[in-house]
Amino acid sequence: MGIWRKLERARKPVLMLLFDLAMLSAAFFMAMAIRLNGLAEAVTLPMLGCLIITICSSSLIFLKLGLYRTVIRYMGQKAVIAVLQGVTASSILLAVASYLTTAGVPRSVPVIYWCFALIAVGGSRWLVRIYYQMALEIHKTRVAIYGAGTAGLQVYKALLHGEVYKPVAFFDDNTSKQKTLIDGVMVYSPSSILDVVAEHDIAEVLLAMPGVPKRRRREIARGLRDQGLVVKAIPGVEELVDAAGRTEDMSQTYENVLGRAPVEPEKALIAGSISGKVVLVTGAGGSIGSELCRQIAQWGPAHLVLVESSEYALYQMERELRQQQQDEGYQLRVTALLGDVRDRVRMADIIKGFSVNTIYHAAAYKHVPLVEQNVVLGADNNVLGTLSVLEATEGSKVEQFVLISTDKAVRPTNVMGATKRFAELVCQDYGRRSAQMRVCMVRFGNVLGSSGSVIPLFTDQINAGGPVTVTHPKVTRYFMTIPEAAQLVLQAGNMGRNGDVFVLDMGEPVLIYDLAERLIRVMGHSVKDDKNPDGDIEIQVTGLRPGEKLYEELLLGDNVLGTDHSMIMRAEEEFLDPGVLQRLIAGLRQACVEHHCERVHQILSEAVSGYTSKQGLVDAVWSRSRTVKPQIKMATVERLPVTSEGGLH
Incomplete structure (x- = not known):
């Protein structure tokens, strides 16, 4: 099979070589x-011998120059020079062959x-290139490049x-x-x-200005979007090579798969919850929390308090915020604190000690397969951790509490x-029950670029040479970018009444299999499948994981109302x-203390x-x-010697 594929790949260069030899003969x-006003004198044995020597020698030179390693549709200046060199060498060889064979070819x-x-x-290659480009023009999206x-x-x-x-078109300042x-x-x-x-x-409009300061780029992008234009930021080639621009620009790249324009925030809604306020973020080192x-740092909070259980993630986030202040020239009080949201006393000390006004609760275990295999810790952290932070707000100055939720909470099929x-x-x-604090929830779909999301996973698999793994060919998901998710959360607190659930109009769901194919092509590879067995990267279907759905939903029912944001x-x-909720919470506490997975599972089934x-x-x-403990116990008893008094040594 491998030999056959190699033969298939070699067929195209061989055909091109034969075509060139035919063109040289013609x-x-x-x-x-033209020179002799007819072909009678050209079709003689000496002339044919001269021609054979010429084309055989020319073929070796063409191969040496790499004419058959160049993809015609990507022909550039070097390929043109190679053709020119090859044809010139062939003409010289014709003169030499005429001399050696005494064929008498006119000078x-x-x-x-050489002209023909x-x-x-060269002309045949150029025509193929032009034809290919014209065929593509019909289906291409017309874009402008901002930055000449x-x-x-x-x-x-x-x-x-x-x-x-x-x-x-180009645009430039x-x-x-x-x-x-x-x-x-x-250039306009x-x-x-x-x-x-x-x-x-x-x-x-593609924003190609990697050398311009980040603040200026954001201003340009925001101004263009305010005019109703779809804007995509493009990192520089150098940034792509050394990955320096990955964290800054990948969120913009991810917008390309949404199938809709990014949802812009309502500035007044964000400012009302943050500007001049003491803001606390739990899970501050996670994808959404960070x-x-x-x-939040850009909206002038009086004080930003970070709470995170991971020391390294907290260190990285604090360091990044300090650097952000230097880059963009604003003052911000930041306090980074280690803490577990399940520790109610610690959370109460933080909330009251810093006189927190707004809480964004992002701390949670979110990876479906991991939580499925760690049921007790998942319930303890996600449910009782949320309750712990809420209870820690009692007697404090907290005005708003926003829970970051997920579309997987709708008719769930998994523990997470x-x-x-x-x-x-x-919540x-x-x-x-709270007269002082507004409590609301924000529910959204998959966040592109967050830890464990499909695009970083697919990118790593493609860089490793494949295969790209998809759990099911019909799996679809709603997607949003990390900035969109964060902006939705920031706006929700100011819009919410008590107990509200907010969802984003996320457009149409994306087929994960199509997303994998698109990423493979965007990264410069071809998909290996039945139609293209010589492709670069294969997509493998691995089967649905425990608790995974084919389709996700955003709403439990059909009761949907509008908000201040369209x-x-x-x-x-x-x-x-x-009463039922308090009973279930008490049961969940006890089950988590005892690490009783079946009881936790039963309570989740009853509550949700x-x-x-x-x-x-x-x-x-x-x-x-x-399954293991009874076997271990029996084996232990059998091995231990029994004393005369009936005891065990």
Whole structure:
């Protein structure tokens, strides 16, 4: 099979070589016909011998020059030079062969032959390239590039050979570049951007300015989006090579898979919860928690308090915020504290000691397969940890409490989703009873770029040479970017009444299999499948993991209301009777203390409406203790010697 594939791959260069030899032969006969006014004198044994020597020698030179290693649709200046060198060498070989065979080829024939050979060999390649590009033009999305510098030119050249985008205009703030042409494409002033977009039917604007300060780039992107334009930030080639721009620009790259424009925040809603307030973020070192901290820092809080159980994650987040202050030139009081949200006394000391006004509760165990195998800790952290922070606010100055939830809490099929829905029920109950503090929840789908999400996983698999693993060919998920998720959370506190659940209008769900194919192609590879057995990266279907759904939902029912933000909805969800809820919480506490997985599972099933576990109880420690312990005990008893008094040594 491997030998056959190698033969298949070698077939194309062989065909190209045979075509070139045919073109050289045709060029020879045409040159002779023009010089001698006919072919009678060209078709003789000496002439044919001269031709055979010429084309055989030319084929060796063409191979040496690498003419058959160049992909025609990517032909550039070096390929053109190689063709020119090869044809020139072939003409010289024709003159030498004529001398050696005494064929008597007229001295002007090699010159005429050179002209025809150059047209035939080089022109044929150029025509194929033009045809390929014209075929792609029909399906390409028309885009403009903001930034006519080195980075913009690199993006332009890359897009020319791609299959997705067609750059039709440049924009640049530098007046000396405006009204100039780059490879035939006009550079315009940003002041005329709306007119140019309408004239050229431009769908997107690509921001290619990696050398510009981050603050300025954000201002440009925000200004363009305020005009209703779809903007995508493109990192520089150097940043892509050394990965320096990964953390800064990947969130912008992730927007490309959403299938919708990013949801812009309502500034007034964010400022009302943060500006001049003491803000506490739990789980501050996690994917969502860290982005919350970054964005909160830009809205002028009086004090930002970080709580995180991971020392390294907390250190990294505090360090990043300090650097962010230096880069963007603002003052911010930051206090980084180690703490476990399940420790109510520690949380109460923090909340009261710093006079916290707003809490964003992002601390949670979120990875479905891991929580499925660690049932007790998942419930303890996600449910009782949330309750602990709520109880720690009693007698404090907290005005707003926002729980970060998930679409997996809707009719959950896994422990993680069930614990998050249980946490929502706790918040709903607490919010109804609290006269001072507004309590609400924010529910969203998968967050692109968060730890454990599919794109970093797929990227690592592609970089390793594959395969890319997809659990099921029909799995779909809703997606949003980390900045969108953080902005949704920040706005919710100011919109919420007690017990509200907020969800984002996330557009259409994305088929994960299609996402994998798209990423493989974006990263410069081809998909290996039945249609393309010679592809680079294979996609393997591994089967659904414990507790995993084919489709995710955002709402339990159909009761959805609007909010002050057009893209954020308020869901009217069912409540749990306070007496029943308190009984279930007490039972969960006791079950967690005893590490009784089955009891925890039963309580989750009773508390969460619609919870149906597809895999049953798969907790790793619980399952092993049920099967291994009796065997160990028996083996131990059998091995120990018995004394005369009946005791064991």
